[in-house]
Amino acid sequence: MKRIVFIYSTVDGHTLKICKFLAKITEDHGFKADVSQLTPSCMIDLKSYDQIVIGASIRYGKHRPELLKFISNNLKTIESKNGAFFSVNAVARKLDKRTASDNPYVRKFLKTTAWKPKIIGIFGGMINYPIYGLLDKYMIRLIMWITKGPTNVNESVDFTDWDEVKAFGEAICKII
Template sequence: MATICICYGTTDGQTAEVAEYVAAGIRELGHVARVVDLKDPADVALDGVDAVLVGASIHMNSHASYVVNFVKANLTTLRSLPSAFVSVSLSAYGDPARATGYIEQFCAQTGWQPNASIAVAGALRYTRYGVVKRGLMKQVAREKNLSTDTSVDAVYTDWDAVSAFTRDFISKIAVRT
């Protein structure tokens, strides 16, 4: 049984949902999963874990600086353990090349080369946005041919792909532990 720490940074909550979904999949496979919101770095302890998965959302064309800083500060540990990166963005739904570019940008910025990575489509959380952000996101959605119905949230995450990624990552850890 392996212990996996899932550290994430989220803007509107979809990356948190992805992190919890990954954790549930890890637990179903018989392992221990700890989920940590990187906005509260006091809760982050990587000692005693067998693997680390980092999740981060894209906002304004980049990942949150506090996630970048966490990876830089823990680079030695991340390099010594099996690790994975999950990048959550709307680009992963309609523009996979751009979504892959965000992962490459993150790796170059941090110096980290995770053992596995995936670009996961995010969501339009219209019901969580304020008036200004709702309007801006509706414009972005219109340009990308996504839902512009602001009365409901639109989730584009491919949960089957997230499950497959989780199972694959865990199978590689199980071989090492």
Template sequence: MSKILIVYSSVHGQTRKVTDFIKQQLEALGDEVTCTMLEDAPELGSFDKIVIGASIRHGKHNPGVYQFISRNLALLNERPNSFFSVSLVARKAAKNTPETNPYMQAFLTKTPWQPKLLAVFGGNLNYQGYNALDRNIIRFIMWLTKGPTAADTQVEYTDWEKVTQYAKALHQL
């Protein structure tokens, strides 16, 4: 049994949903799991494993993720650790792995942290849940990338089996 901390940054709630699912999977395997938003993260020293999850908004991870990593880099490197990213671009088969996802690759070039385990998950597209600015930006991006643009679209692209496999890999770290 490991004591695991999952710190997450979520804008529209899908990364939080993924985090909660991972927690359930890990607890079923016997781990003790604490989930917290990035800005509420406790002292990391009392955890055996540390996981960071972050969503993409307008093509970028929350800058606070990089700040959190910088403040805790030494401790992150001392423990088994992982990073996962949630984005709509990961809905595409050619961009749904850490090696092929442009946001994950950008993340890895922007941080000195090299997580031991990486994962990328598709996000949730819900135009009705966005403010007018986000809705228009995302619809434009979807139009460019040949995704759904109907204003009433609500599609969850998260592959929950993939998330289950990731949780098992976390347990084994």
């Protein structure tokens, strides 16, 4: 049985939710899937997997700092395992921001890393005002107001197109 590891970097947990959804899809196709959080001190035996999928969220315009360090430290192994990447961000709530050439965060990511993923997914994230601290709540609200997004601080809005996530999961199964 081929093994896939989904490594995620998240702030509020939505990227983990997407990873679990993708893991289920790959398991339904006969693969063994593990899900592991990317932390500054994480130790994952990447060589024991047939494929590596890395998912990362954006907060205030940036991926978490450990993402690029992890990729740089493990580049050869990731490249040898048909690595796939997906980014989760609120900008991708807009249909015209869901390609690598149109999403500013993915463009920046691809410019700052030597890794060229076999496939790239870009998914709308989640704005979950009720769980944010006061500063995050109002900073994100300001950003959403500027970009014409939701501003009701009592709401949670999931921008993820789960059919797109499913299609990405199916694509992962084909490149292994």
